[in-house]
Amino acid sequence: MTPAPSTYREVAALIRDRIKRGEYPRGSALPLQEDLADEFGVTQSMVSRAIKTLAAEGVVQPIRGRRTIVTAIPPIHRNPSIRYSRAARERAGGKGAYDAEIRSLGLTPGVELRVERVIPPANVAEILGVSADEVSTVVRARVMTASDGETTTTTQLADSYIPLEIAADTVLEQDDEGVGGMVSRMAELGYAQVRVTESITGRPATAEEARALGISEDQHVYDVTHVGWSAEGRAVEVALHVMPQHMWILDSEFPCD
Amino acid sequence: MTPAPSTYREVAALIRDRIKRGEYPRGSALPLQEDLADEFGVTQSMVSRAIKTLAAEGVVQPIRGRRTIVTAIPPIHRNPSIRYSRAARERAGGKGAYDAEIRSLGLTPGVELRVERVIPPANVAEILGVSADEVSTVVRARVMTASDGETTTTTQLADSYIPLEIAADTVLEQDDEGVGGMVSRMAELGYAQVRVTESITGRPATAEEARALGISEDQHVYDVTHVGWSAEGRAVEVALHVMPQHMWILDSEFPCD
DNA sequence: GAGTGGTCTAGACCACAGA
DNA sequence: CTGTGGTCTAGACCACTCG
Numbered sequence: 001m002t003p004a005p006s007t008y009r010e011v012a013a014l015i016r017d018r019i020k021r022g023e024y025p026r027g028s029a030l031p032l033q034e035d036l037a038d039e040f041g042v043t044q045s046m047v048s049r050a051i052k053t054l055a056a057e058g059v060v061q062p063i064r065g066r067r068t069i070v071t072a073i074p075p076i077h078r079n080p081s082i083r084y085s086r087a088a089r090e091r092a093g094g095k096g097a098y099d100a101e102i103r104s105l106g107l108t109p110g111v112e113l114r115v116e117r118v119i120p121p122a123n124v125a126e127i128l129g130v131s132a133d134e135v136s137t138v139v140r141a142r143v144m145t146a147s148d149g150e151t152t153t154t155t156q157l158a159d160s161y162i163p164l165e166i167a168a169d170t171v172l173e174q175d176d177e178g179v180g181g182m183v184s185r186m187a188e189l190g191y192a193q194v195r196v197t198e199s200i201t202g203r204p205a206t207a208e209e210a211r212a213l214g215i216s217e218d219q220h221v222y223d224v225t226h227v228g229w230s231a232e233g234r235a236v237e238v239a240l241h242v243m244p245q246h247m248w249i250l251d252s253e254f255p256c257d
Numbered sequence: 258m259t260p261a262p263s264t265y266r267e268v269a270a271l272i273r274d275r276i277k278r279g280e281y282p283r284g285s286a287l288p289l290q291e292d293l294a295d296e297f298g299v300t301q302s303m304v305s306r307a308i309k310t311l312a313a314e315g316v317v318q319p320i321r322g323r324r325t326i327v328t329a330i331p332p333i334h335r336n337p338s339i340r341y342s343r344a345a346r347e348r349a350g351g352k353g354a355y356d357a358e359i360r361s362l363g364l365t366p367g368v369e370l371r372v373e374r375v376i377p378p379a380n381v382a383e384i385l386g387v388s389a390d391e392v393s394t395v396v397r398a399r400v401m402t403a404s405d406g407e408t409t410t411t412t413q414l415a416d417s418y419i420p421l422e423i424a425a426d427t428v429l430e431q432d433d434e435g436v437g438g439m440v441s442r443m444a445e446l447g448y449a450q451v452r453v454t455e456s457i458t459g460r461p462a463t464a465e466e467a468r469a470l471g472i473s474e475d476q477h478v479y480d481v482t483h484v485g486w487s488a489e490g491r492a493v494e495v496a497l498h499v500m501p502q503h504m505w506i507l508d509s510e511f512p513c514d
Numbered sequence: 515g516a517g518t519g520g521t522c523t524a525g526a527c528c529a530c531a532g533a
Numbered sequence: 534c535t536g537t538g539g540t541c542t543a544g545a546c547c548a549c550t551c552g
Contacts, residue, residue, distance in 0.1 A: 007540075009474075033519065043542060048520060056313070056475070057461055064519050065550035075458070081511050183513070197510045201332070202459050202477055202502035204314055217266075218313070220459055220477050220502070228513070245459035245477070252509055253454045254338050256440070256485070264521075290538065300523060305539060321538050322531035 005040050011050035014040070019059060019070055027072035027151070030060065056218040058246020071246065073146060073153050076101050078243075079251040080198060080226075102146045102155075110145040110152065115173055117164060124161045124238045127227055138167040140182070143212065154213045155247050160239040166191055182237070183228070191236045193228035200224050202245060209242055220245045262297050268307035271297070276316060276327055284329035284408070287317060313475040315503020328503065330403060330410050333358050335500075336508040337455060337483075359403045359412075367402040367409065372430055374421060381418045381495045384484055395424040397439070400469065411470045412504050417496040423448055439494070440485070448493045450485035457481050459502060466499055477502045 005011045015036070018024050030036070033047040040047070051068055054060045062068040078101065102109035118139045125132035144156040160182065162172055171185050183193055201223045210217045221242050228237035262268045272293070275281050287293070290304040297304070308325055311317045319325040335358065359366035375396045382389035401413040417439065419429055428442050440450055458480045467474045478499050485494035 032517090043544090044519090045521080045543090046541070049540090051519085053461075053475075056477075062519060063550085064548065066518070068519075080509070193513045195510065196513050197508065200457070200507040200509075202479065204310075218310075220313075222459065250457040251454065252337070252457075252511075253452065254509075256450045256453050289536090300525090301538090302524090302540080303522070306521090308538085319538060320531085321529065323537065325538075 005042065008046050008049040008053070011036075011040055011042060011047060012053045015050060016054060016057075016059060024070050026070050028070055029067035030070065033068075052216075052218055055216045056220070058219055058244065061214075062216060072148065072151065073107065073155075073247065074105060075249045076105065076146070076155060076247060077249050077251050079253070080196065081251075081253040098144055098156075105146070107146040107148050110147060112143040112145070113175055114141045115139070115175060116141070120161050120238075121240075123225070124240070127225075127235050127238050128161065128163050129235065130163050130165075136164050137161045138164055138173055140172070153247075155243065157209065157212055157242040158239055160237060162186075162237050166236060186228075186236060191230055193236060194231045195229045197227045197229070198224055200250065205242075205244070213242070213244055215244050222248060222250065262299065265303050265306040265310070268293075268297055268299060268304060269310045272307060273311060273314075273316060281327050283327050285327055286324035287327065289324075309473075309475055312473045313477070315476055315501065318471075319473060329405065329408065330364065330412075330504065331362060332506045333362065333403070333412060333504060334506050334508050336510070337453070338508075338510040355401055355413075362403070364403040364405050367404060369400040369402070370432055371398045372396070372432060373398070377418050377495075378497075380482070381497070384482075384492050384495050385418065385420050386492065387420050387422075393421050394418045395421060395430055397429070410504075412500065414466065414469055414499040415496055417494060419443075419494050423493060443485075443493060448487055450493060451488045452486045454484045454486070455481055457507065462499075462501070470499070470501055472501050479505060479507065 005014055015024075015030070024030055030051070033044045033051065037044045037047045051060060051062055055062055058071055060068050060070055098111070099109045116139055117135050118137060119135055120128065120130065120132060120137040120139070122132045125136065128137065130136040138161070140160040140162070142158045142160070143154060144158060145152050146155050147153070166186070166189065167173055170189055172182065172189070186193065202220055203223060205213065205215055205217055205219055205221045207217055209221060210219070213221075221244055224241040224243065226239040226241060227235050230236050262271055272281075272287070281287055287308070290301045290308065294301045294304045308317060308319055312319055315328055317325050317327055336354075355368070356366045373396055374392050375394060376392055377385065377387065377389060377394040377396070379389045382393065385394065387393040395418070397417040397419070399415045399417070400411060401415060402409050403412050404410070423443070423446065424430055427446055429439065429446070443450065459477055460480060462470065462472055462474055462476055462478045464474055466478060467476070470478070478501050481498035481500065483496040483498060484492050487493050
């Protein structure tokens with residue numbers, strides 16, 4: 001006999017345990033909120049609230065009009081230290097770090113790219129030292145996905161901004177950046193990046209991000225601002241990454257003298 | 258005239274805007290939920306839900322039995338790349354990276370340390386290669402605070418585990434680790450760290466963490482697993498950091514060849 | 515249109531802090 | 534004990550998806 005829960009946190013804990021024990025397998029639908037409410041002797045509102053907290057944890061994915069799904073894909077590791085070594089890039093067969101990360105989980109990566117000349121966000125303009133009031137950058141906006149054969153999950157939004165002065169009428173405005181990725185192309189254009197800095201914050205997804213990522217507004221994302229610096233100390237690329245927190249583990253590595 | 262909100266997200270947006278505009282200053286108390294409810298023409302339950310979403314963002318800090326406070330301290334930067342360079346350590350006057358970070362915001366840092374021999378958590382034991390079933394580590398559990406003169410905020414919980422074999426009956430079991438911090442002391446004992454790795458995940462605070470950090474269970478934390486490696490490739494220290502997400506910005510830096 | 519999750523009201527009561 | 538935030542119920546209705 002299940003102990004009767006009396007708070008939504010207790011309800012959430014019960015459901016969380018069942019998921020952990022495999023009673024509700026990854027990718028499957030939870031029972032109806034109505035049925036869970038009956039089972040637990042509480043109202044549907046309360047089950048809804050419980051499920052909302054599980055959604056915030058990234059354990060489940062409630063879908064309005066359909067059902068609540070148990071999150072399917074295990075967390076993906078991201079390691080920018082390795083990402084920017086030439087050796088690691090070559091090891092990945094010129095396909096980029098993301099490909100390798102996804103394939104190592106037995107999933108199929110996908111990327112959708114949109115290239116456009118745009119007015120940059122204010123913070124990006126400031127870092128790049130370009131105007132925030134006019135079309136001064138090229139953005140390469142990527143939507144990155146992972147597929148397990150049945151369902152496709154959006155794992156990351158990555159918007160990469162390059163000053164128009166650098167990118168205009170170059171391969172950087174093309175849809176295919178070729179082997180070695182953008183960093184290699186920029187090096188060939190005389191804007192080699194010798195150093196990258198990253199700044200990570202965490203926050204709930206905006207309504208727009210939630211839609212694009214297929215998550216709820218209660219779920220949190222990492223907001224990574226990535227800056228590539230040339231040897232002269234000039235910022236030549238700013239990339240804004242938005243990644244659902246439950247989908248990623250952020251790894252890094254530093255020497256220590 | 259304020260537009261009448263009809264959903265808790267709209268209520269949250271209104272309150273968020275007022276905070277941004279400075280109508281409810283940092284560190285001050287919000288009006289009563291009851292009064293806000295009357296003003297907006299909704300129920301107190303609904304205002305409570307709205308405030309809960311603002312708490313999840315880290316914008317406010319509801320305190321049961323008292324009032325809801327607008328979050329006072331701006332985010333603190335953390336940069337482990339700098340943290341582990343000898344030059345940066347010396348620049349900080351031997352007081353450690355945390356001190357410098359807090360003082361640069363005009364705040365006063367504080368640390369409370371408890372040193373104990375303990376059974377390590379399973380994942381720590383695995384990394385260190387010690388037993389998870391017996392007392393095999395020394396933990397240096399730190400509670401780190403920042404004070405603006407009026408109020409003191411807990412900013413981080415940092416539990417550092419060292420194999421008993423290394424730490425037993427050494428200065429590492431003392432309360433004061435001296436100039437240069439633990440890393441320097443371990444180097445003197447023959448366990449110099451040449452490399453550190455970090456793994457970051459985000460999740461809601463546990464009930465216990467929420468209590469210790471003075472935040473709500475709806476707020477998210479960064480969970481940083483930090484490992485120090487010796488030249489022989491042995492893990493000699495594992496530190497678990499728990500940091501409220503709204504209090505921190507995680508910076509890093511990498512060379513790029 | 516039926517099914518399912520999301521939210522609202524109105525009112526009640528609980529939990530905790532502080533005088 | 535009072536004040537304040539947190540949550541619950543019961544029922545209703547809305548929003549969205551799918552056949």
